[in-house]
Amino acid sequence: MEQSAGSVSAARALPVVLLHRKSPKAAPGGHEADTIRELARQIAELKGTQFAGEFDEECAYPAHRYLIPDDTLTVALAHKLGVRSVRDLYGGVVPFPFVATKLIAHGLADGAKISPPGWSRAFSSRTASLVLPGYSAFSREDARNAARGLWEGGPVRVKRPYGIGGAGQAVVANRDELEAQLDALGDEALRAEGIVIERHLDAIETFSVGQIALDDMLASYYGVQHLTVNNHGNEVYGGSDLVVVRGCFDALVRLDLPQNIQDAIAKARAFDAAVHNHYAGFFASRRNYDVAHGLDEAGVLHCGVLEQSWRVGGATGAEIGALRTFRADPDAYLVRASTREIYGEDAQIPAGACMVYRGVDAQAGHITKYYTLDREPCKGAPSR
Structure with missing residues (x-):
């Protein structure tokens, strides 16, 4: 049966749906990789089109494409990939990598000396009443000062910014336990990635x-x-x-x-x-x-x-x-x-x-x- 001009035009308007991986050369495998592939396939089906596999920067794709990233994109990467609006992806775009992490849930402790480029103190002031008591820190000194103030109310929870599903967290009740967590992270990673210190709840x-x-x-x-x-x-x-x-x-x-x-x-x-x-x-x-x-x-x-x-x-x-x-x-x-x-x-x-x-x-x-x-x-x- 011959297609009408309208149906051909509609078919051409459907996007190419692609999975974008943060580290495409890491030879992904396991349940997390298989899970996101299946979800990408179902999203493509919901959009009425086909899942075309993983994005490959060496391949030429149509201009009209829809990405499903396995991580939040930065503005720079989104621009490179042709992501301009919410209609181009199932996910989000941020101006700086730290904005996508647990770090922005808390401001810096009083007197904190280190913060990443782009950090918004105005945002932290606006959200202070919306989050649990806690701080983000990017140095040992700032982390110690943050924990010292929170310990007056009981143990604190130390959280790595990129932890998922409760991973990368520990409850600490004193300075020795805090130092052990900071030692495990390392000063270089602490400065580059930061850490969250938050009131522990039961x-x-x-x-x-x-x-x-x-x-x-x-x-x-x-x-x-x-x-x-x-x-x-x-x-x-x-x-x-x-x-x-x-x-x-x-x-x-x-x-x-x-x-x-x-x-x-x-x-x-x-x-x-x-x-x-x-x-x-x-x-x-x-x-x-x-x-x-x-x-x-x-x-x-x-x-x-x-x-x-x-x-x-x-x-x-x-x-x-x-x-x-x-x-x-x-x-x-x-x-x-x-x-x-x-x-x-x-x-x-x-x-x-x-x-x-x-x-x-x-x-x-x-x-x-x-x-x-x-x-x-x-x-x-x-x-x-």
């Missing part, structure tokens, strides 16, 4: 607040994260339960929500707005903020943004599933979606689940990742 609950823009669709969500035990006996990220609505954050806050979730959404929104206001060049089609509720040693309840993610993450499977529902059903307004990461050989998969990864990783061992959706999405927006 009985912690972590919420996710996010927004996704894909083609003509915009969705916002809140959710709760879960921990699980991996094959080495450690507690790690085990998945998220999301409530996803069609539209912007305003659509989300029109839901009838408990106060703690309202607080989490408000702080995430304010943090997101501050990034836009104080770090020129930032934009993101995938914005996810982890917000913690927990008690310190004195029993004081704290609520604050822990970190941000402007790249494919643990909740992306649920995001894709919700967007697929909204695409298929124009009347759908709210979708409940969940992701799970299960360790061990005997993982039970619920009926109707969408598989993201199942296999044996060289380091992690047996691991299974999937997402599920409620069969009946809610119709119609709230009246208020």
Whole structure:
């Protein structure tokens, strides 16, 4: 059957979807590499086009392409890759590498002498009430001063800026324990990468607040994260339960929500707005903020943004599933979606689940990742 001119034009308008790796020569493998490839394939399918594999700078691609980076891009790299707006990628773009890390969740301690080029003290002042008590530091002296002030309220948590899923963190209660962490990092890495020193909380609950823009669709969500035990006996990220609505954050806050979730959404929104206001060049089609509720040693309840993610993450499977529902059903307004990461050989998969990864990783061992959706999405927006 002969195609019409209109259908040919529409076909040509579809982008080439490519996975972009931060370190393409690192011979990627394992569950993380396979997971992002599968998510990229599903995003391409959602866009109505084909996944064309990993970006190769030596290949010639059409000008119209859509990238799925495995890490947040810098403005310079985005420009080189032809990424100009949220319609060009599933992820985000920042003016300086540190903006994409845990470091911007905290300001510098009083009298701090070292900070990276581009550091915004105005941003830190604006977000001080939105995050947990803590500081970022780029020298031993600044790290010691930061910890000394926080120890008055109990132990502190030392966090590497690039840690994922709870990795690269330690709880320290005194100077000897802090020095051991600083020794392990090294002065050169401390100056180049920085470190976060934050009030340690117990009985912690972590919420996710996010927004996704894909083609003509915009969705916002809140959710709760879960921990699980991996094959080495450690507690790690085990998945998220999301409530996803069609539209912007305003659509989300029109839901009838408990106060703690309202607080989490408000702080995430304010943090997101501050990034836009104080770090020129930032934009993101995938914005996810982890917000913690927990008690310190004195029993004081704290609520604050822990970190941000402007790249494919643990909740992306649920995001894709919700967007697929909204695409298929124009009347759908709210979708409940969940992701799970299960360790061990005997993982039970619920009926109707969408598989993201199942296999044996060289380091992690047996691991299974999937997402599920409620069969009946809610119709119609709230009246208020």
